[in-house]
Amino acid sequence: MKTLLAAVPLVIASSLTHAADCGTVTIAEMNWASAEFAANLDKIILEEGYGCSVELIPGSTVTSFASMESKGQPDIAPELWANAFFDRIDAAVEKGDIVRGPRLITDAAEGWFISKAIADAHPEIKTVQDVLDNPQLFPSKEDPNVGQFMTCPAGWACQIASNNLAKPSAYDFGKHNFTVVDPGSAAGLDGSIAKSYDREEAWFGYYWQPTVPITKYELKKLDFGVEFDKKHWDECLVNETCAEPQKSDYTPSDVMTVVVSKFANAHPEEMKYLNTRSYDSNMAGQVIVYMDDNQANGEDGAYFFLKNFEDVWTQWVPADVAEKVKASL
Template sequence: MTKLLAITFAAAGIWVLAGPTRAAECGEISIAEMNWASAGIAAHVDRLILENGYGCTVSLVAGDTMRTFASMNEKAEPDMAPELWIHSVRTQLEAAVKEGRLIQAAPILSEGGVEGWWIPRFLANAHPEIKTVQDALKHPDLFPASDDPAKGAIHSCPSGWNCRISTTNLYKALGAEKAGFKLVDPASAAELDGSIAEAFEKKTGWLGYYWAPTAILGKYEMIRLSFGVDHDRAEWDSCSAVPNCPSPKVNSYPVSDVFTVVTKSFAEKAGIAMDYVNARGWDNATVNKILAWMDQNRATNEDAARYFLEHFPDIWAKWVSPDVAEKVKAAL
């Protein structure tokens, strides 16, 4: 990360040094609307702010991580990827930034994308002694399995998800079976979400894998437990994330770096907006709330973006100058 940030600042000189000669008006720019909700909402937030606050002409194009990055790197289009999870393209991104084709702007998810084992906040409040996964494993009675209440349940992931592999290996590494727990493999994402909803309705304990930002964590307050160790990338790559690893060790989940990335041409065409994309970022709790509202109201990405701009000005107004903020508010 240090290497990548250093490269980014060096490349950023392309537009920082050009600051005094920036165009007074914003040009035509294209933004990738990725095929997952948080990134889709971010794309519409950017469109609304860039159009109404900076006078840009914005078009949205469908995208996903790999294809969008490849197109930006090779063709300089689209101009902007608001939410790029860089772990899968880190090496190529470092090269593109170093060579001046792309610019890595602010981390849009200020805390990164997070994974882990979670428990309901109401249970954490009632049992403040539970701070780690190991603490939770001392209390199988607090997390009863629905089909066998005499045992505790650790909820895993549906078949085909990488988290099912890591959860299974951590279950083994922690000796959870000997502690009185069984591993519960849901058949689908809906079943996993349903188990959380049921726990909150019945006020019973729940322990298992989940990730943020997500709508379910916006609807239900959960606490992510520590595994008591730092993330060991070598162990993760060689065992924790490998099916049927014979001797897994306790490990923590990695935090995914999630940044906004723009092309060099974006900095040239929309230089007046570079301060914005270098300041913009929100925490997972905020995104969780927006996603939960979106889910409950069957809203579109644009609906959710407008909801955010209308209800969270204390967050986004800090990303722009006061005059830009007023223009955006007037257009809502």
């Protein structure tokens, strides 16, 4: 009994030392569902598994990264959509201020999609050109003899790119008897997808994954039939003044974790976890659909993931860390 009691302080001391070593960690909780889930997932695993004290900092892509650049806080941005930030990220990495992790969402993507009803009824339709060759399958509400493409609401960058790709020098919607429709708002875009699913109707338009509509309504992503041309994309397709847009695949979506170097250098064990974890759009989609259906927050989504994808996340951490996290559920 004396031996057993003597060992207890050692265990407690070891645990406290580990927590002290980790200290306080600040994590950017950005303002969309998948990022809220990602931030809370890291919070739970770092707190319960590694003994950290985690503070979530509300933010967005622009403000959170700017703060990391200038102030070295927050320590971690779990889900940074890096497409518009590559130059700044590269510069920060070169200066030694930032460490860039691997992809968090392995197959995150923007592009053009079709509805489940069309994908099921016409499995031969796999590319943008396949759609354009069949305008009768995507009738406009105003004129059933014309095919309809649902673009992004005004003010979204994706509207510029999609409109350019529709022009005569690119995919030439006019020649193929297609019209471009502005949904008016994000709610209008989402509503058009939901309605097409409920009515088992055709839908063709822009969206991105992981999102609730992609997972919930089972949209199918189209192949653009050509490679992505970064130079042309940057110099022409994302500019309203682009005179002669050419065909191109949609820009790849690089969704990564970014960590300030001071934290990364001081936390090698925690960085092993951050550099190992990843999941695909289907997994993330199931989480955010759960959040949407149940009016749940990011913390609820994180617990849903931990309980339903144990075979995935337990591969990201050592066995003893996994057991601590499981014990907390």
